[in-house]
Amino acid sequence: MAIDFLVNILELIKEKQCNINLFSAISLTSIVYNNFGEFLSNNQSYSTNNPLLKYHIIILNDKNKTKDVEEKRNIFKREVAELISRNFKLDGEKVRNYFDSLKEVLKSLKYTIVDVEITTRTRALIGVSTSLGKLIFGSGISFDPYMNLPYIPASEIKGIVRSYIEGKLGEQEAEEIFGNEEREGNVNFTDAYPTRSKDFLFVPDVITPHYNGKKSEADAEPRPVIHLTIAPKVTFRFLIYYKREDVGKPICDSMPIILIRGLGARSSVGYSLFELRKIEVIK
Template identity: 35%
Template sequence: MMYTEEIPLDPSFINVLSWLRRKSVGYLKDKARIRKEDHKEREILEERKRRILKELSMAYFPEKLNKVFKKASSILDAQKSALQACGYIVFDFPGRTESRLIVGMANDIFGKQVFEVGLSWDPLLNLPYIPASSLKGAFRSYIEMEKKDLASLLGTKEEASSIVFLNAYPINSRYNLLVPEVTTPIYKEQEGKIRETEAEPSPITYLAINKDVAFRIIVGVKLNGKAVYDQLRYLLQDMLKRGVGAKTLLGYGVMELS
């Protein structure tokens, strides 16, 4: 039987979530064992984490992902047909990341135990994705700020929303789909307080979605007419330029409709 370390990672036939969990068992045990002052062992531990990140990034090279992207498109086609069968006018907008994208940082499913930062992840497709709730939440915030007269379309406590968003999946990538990202916080909050005397740079490495990744953004609307399409496209375009996901104030998550 081959050990996990000997199995080359390929998203088209290996469950990446299971691979990561098995790969991380020894790392997490050593992390709990090694003391903070053992700098040499901690550096070795960090190098192991960097290797895991590199393996994941290299496994998501565009040419390796054709089968995975086709599966994602097939599922989106089926969901699109289901919306149409339910009486929705369905708009299928192609979008592309203009900067790196981080979505689901607090998500426990993928990456958080090892990298301290999570990523929204579909364990069956082996792909990161933008949750429908994130898209609708960003759209609602945008509408409430810029187009308050349309806010009722998104529903109230008394009425269901006239607009439905689907999860957005990547379907193409110009570069490696996943890339290592580094954040270096200086302060750590302890018991609700930040102590200046304990300030220390602590690099955190994790995965982000790369720029130049194509997503399908599918929206179902219970309204008619080309005017709705044009208006919805304009609103989505403007919203996506402001960013989706985490760290948008720092320029992350900027997208453009094709």
């Protein structure tokens, strides 16, 4: 049953049906991936009628039939990553409507709003420690099942802005803006969602861990690991809102510098770097 459902999902992704819920697809794929040895041991898996054959997950020719389970799992992983990357398209209208509606509500409540758009300059890794995708790709991704889109959590944006302001203006000033354990802050952030992309929303990437628990270089066995990343040239949008006018300037001033330094994982080695595309203050 799970295999049949997975085939249907993969087929729809292959046909570029972007309304497929990717959260469900990746979750189900992870279950199949985790039980791949059991799946391969089923004689029906090698039936010529098995629709998974079209995805090269099961290989019947003599050369590849002898591949071990781990090699076939890697074929499965690569095929799924490539299908998602090539064919899952961004529909930004739902996100734009969400932010436009939210802005109207915040304006009615007399908030000052900062409408921010940021664009990935490099491949980005957001939410690598989250569970979605971690089982199959070894690296998770922050994903909203309702929006059916990856997102940057508000807490991550707020945390990196606070860290910068604390370093520049001091802890007391940062607490005045963002609050502390005993007092609520004076500024709020929304999650950031993608609104448009130049080509793809996701791209597969490969890292090659050399040591992976080994004690010495002589024991190292480098093995490439494929995983999903946010593609370059993807624009995310989020809102910042507040009522105290004096908190806006230090936050807006910090944005370009923070984005150059990176927002997400592995920024020190060239991932998760952004540029400020738009920042608009609405009073």
